[in-house]
Amino acid sequence: MIDITDYLWIIWLSFIVICVIIELLTLEFTFLMIAFGSIAGLGAELLGWEWWVQILLAAIVSVLLLFTIRPLLLKKLRTGEDPTPSNIAALLGMRGRVVSPIVETGGLVKLANGETWTARIASSTEQRTIETGEDVLVTVVDGATVVVVPVERATV
Structure with missing residues (x-):
């Protein structure tokens, strides 16, 4: 055995x-x-x-x-790792400019990195439309759509 x-x-x-x-x-x-x-x-x-x-x-x-x-x-x-966020994490908090008016069905935004994304307004925002040329801030990335809020322009 x-x-x-x-x-x-x-x-x-x-x-x-x-x-x-x-x-x-x-x-x-x-x-x-x-x-x-x-x-x-x-x-x-x-x-x-x-x-x-x-x-x-x-x-x-x-x-x-x-x-x-x-x-x-x-x-x-x-150590020595690049701390710069990439992919979706890099888009969060990024500023952009509205290319096509953002209404309830969506619109287009050109982000600061040069990419153009479909966009919709965050549900927490009272404003229901954002006109062309206005500045926005990315709060969420949902698939191929960024959820944005308008950025208040500072008066000088």
Whole structure:
């Protein structure tokens, strides 16, 4: 009869390889920390410790690494990152000028970045139409439509 505990080292090695492969796909350092915990479990196996001690040691090392080393690695990885918002986040708060009057069915707005978007007036605004040439501010992006509010012109 085969005793599976005689082959735990193969299970540990397989688990380590699987964790490293998943880590290469995710790049979040979570599975890397679990892989290092599994290396501790493999070490316990090679020292001849009981199977439950191996699992306990692997779990403790993994949790410690997840809560201590992983945050430091993520912080280091994200230093120098470009803080400029992109995609939809870049449109929120952007100013624009009305190209085609915005009525209840919609209109067109040319945004400060040069793009022309279909637009509608925010429901919180009392104004029901915005005429051509008026300045607006993007509050929400809903699909291919920006929801805008009129910008009050400052008097000089």
